[in-house]
C-alpha cells in the first residue's frame with residue numbers, strides 16, 4: 001500500500017483532474033527503476049517535470065536557505081545571483097543533454113519537454129528573471145537575515161513533515177528563526193493551510209503556542225516580505241484540510257489500493273497538464 005500524506009500540491013491535483021492526481025501519486029509508483037514497465041516509467045518521468053516558475057522558486061528558496069544555514073566558516077553572501085547562475089547554467093545544460101531521462105529526479109522543465117519555447121530563449125528569459133528576483137530579495141530579505149546568529153537559526157528538512165493527528169502533511173518553508181520566545185517562519189506560500197501547518201510544526205516540534213508563531217510571506221515577484229496569518233481561523237482551516245484528505249482517502253478501495261477507473265478525467269485542464277503526452281495516447 002502506498003503511504004498517504006497531505007500537501008498543497010496533492011490537494012490542487014485532486015481539485016483539478018482526479019485522473020491526473022491518480023497518475024501523479026499512484027500511476028508512476030516504482031517508475032524510478034529503469035526496468036519498470038514502460039507506462040509506469042513514462043508516467044514517472046512526467047511526474048517529475050517542473051514548470052519554469054516552480055523551478056525558479058526552488059532555486060531562489062535553496063539559494064536563500066543555503067546562505068542562511070551556511071557552515072560556520074562560510075561567508076554570508078549579499079549577492080545571491082553569481083552562485084545561483086552557476087547552478088542554473090549547469091542544470092540547464094543537463095536538461096538539454098537529457099540527463100533527466102535516465103534519472104527522473106534531475107530537473108527538467110515542462111515547457112522544454114513539450115517544446116513550448118526554444119531552449120535558448122527559455123534559458124535567457126529564465127536567467128534574466130532569476131537575476132531580477134535575486135536583486136529584489138537582496139533589498140529586504142537578505143539584509144534581514146544577515147545578522148541572525150547561529151543560535152537563532154532553526155534548521156529543518158525539506159519537504160518538512162508536519163503531523164496533524166495521524167495525518168502527515170508536507171510544507172516547504174524558506175527559513176526559520178527564533179526571536180525571543182517566538183518562532184518566525186519565512187515562506188513563499190501564504191495561504192491558510194500553510195499558515196496552519198506553520199503553527200502545528202511550532203507546537204509539535206518546539207512546544208511554541210500558535211500566538212507565538214510569526215509567518216512572513218516572501219513575494220519573489222516584488223521582494224516584499226509581509227506578515228500574514230492575523231486572520232487565520234485555525235479550527236475552520238483544520239476542518240477543511242482534514243475534509244480534503246478524507247475525500248482523497250475515500251477514493252481508495254477497502255484494501256487501500258488505487259485503481260485508475262475510480263479517478264475521472266477532467267479535460268478542462270489538459271492544455272497545461274504534465275500528463276497530456278500520456279493521456280493523448282491512451
Ligand code: SF4
Nearest residue numbers: 017020270273276279
Ligand atoms: S491530460 Fe487531461 S485527463 Fe489527462 S491527467 Fe491531465 S488533465 Fe487529466
